Amino acid sequence: MITKYGYDVFFTIAAVCLVIILLALLFVEPKSYRYSLIVVSFAVLGFVTNFFRDPERRTPNGKHLIIAPADGKVVVIKQVQENEFFHEKVWQVSIFMSPLNVHVNRNPVSGVVKHTRYVKGEFFAAFEDKASEKNEQMIVGIENAEGKVMMKQIAGFIARRIVCPLKPGDTLHAGERFGMIKFGSRVDVFLPLTVEVKTKTGDVTVAGETILGEFPGLRMEN
Known part of the structure; x- marks a missing residue:
């Protein structure tokens, strides 16, 4: 789950990465440049996904x-x-x-x-x-x-x-x-x-x- 506190940054970066991937697939030559752009974009997307993750937690009981x-x-x-x-x-x-x-x-x-x-x-x-x-x-x-x-x-x-x-x-x-x-x-x-x-x-x-x-x-x- 992505935290609501990071929606603005996460979705902006995700959109930019997806646009770069699409443009690379359609227009970038040679293939080495195309694949480099795609790999870097996926790496950035993976980093921000990992950073803004929001796992559930089990908090110990005890008012003290x-x-x-x-x-x-x-x-x-x-x-x-x-x-x-x-x-x-x-x-x-x-x-x-x-x-x-x-x-x-x-x-x-x-x-x-x-x-x-x-x-x-x-x-x-x-x-x-x-x-x-x-x-x-x-x-x-x-x-x-x-x-x-x-x-x-x-x-x-x-x-x-x-x-x-x-x-x-x-x-x-x-x-x-x-x-x-x-x-x-x-x-x-x-x-x-x-x-x-x-x-x-x-x-x-x-x-x-x-x-x-x-x-x-x-x-x-x-």
């Missing part, structure tokens, strides 16, 4: 769980001073998404959106630490009975379009789709220090399925 919002690799786990939503020291867990990953983002927790802010910034490589502060990004703060979670969708060197329709007051359900970042990017997740982080640097995450952490309520019940 914090679920990965993105497919990719954990590149940063550290404590930072967060002054946008928490206004205190928190955990930062950063997930880098390569162009080969699924780029649809999913809600890490159920709750209500309390804060959003779009930042028009730079386009450093998404895996660099300074990308978290300086790159184009969409910031979303969520709150529920267990606590707060903040996300940053961060555009990378290639990705220059963030899709996020969320606004304050929206009710979210863990694991549901909420947007994407097109063509390579990163998502930072900020968690209270009371959260037990369940992942480590280098781990591969699956959006909507991988558990990043647990609020303390679950540990107290066990």
Whole structure:
């Protein structure tokens, strides 16, 4: 399935590729040029189809769980001073998404959106630490009975379009789709220090399925 967040780009590129293939079949000579154009067009079409894919996911049940919002690799786990939503020291867990990953983002927790802010910034490589502060990004703060979670969708060197329709007051359900970042990017997740982080640097995450952490309520019940 192709994500609705990528319909505009996907169908535009697909149409261009199909036109090139048709023109190559009808008019291009010699055959070596014709076949080269066809192969390149199919390769581009295959890449964008793979990039905008949107597979179904099975989200673990548990109101205390914090679920990965993105497919990719954990590149940063550290404590930072967060002054946008928490206004205190928190955990930062950063997930880098390569162009080969699924780029649809999913809600890490159920709750209500309390804060959003779009930042028009730079386009450093998404895996660099300074990308978290300086790159184009969409910031979303969520709150529920267990606590707060903040996300940053961060555009990378290639990705220059963030899709996020969320606004304050929206009710979210863990694991549901909420947007994407097109063509390579990163998502930072900020968690209270009371959260037990369940992942480590280098781990591969699956959006909507991988558990990043647990609020303390679950540990107290066990």
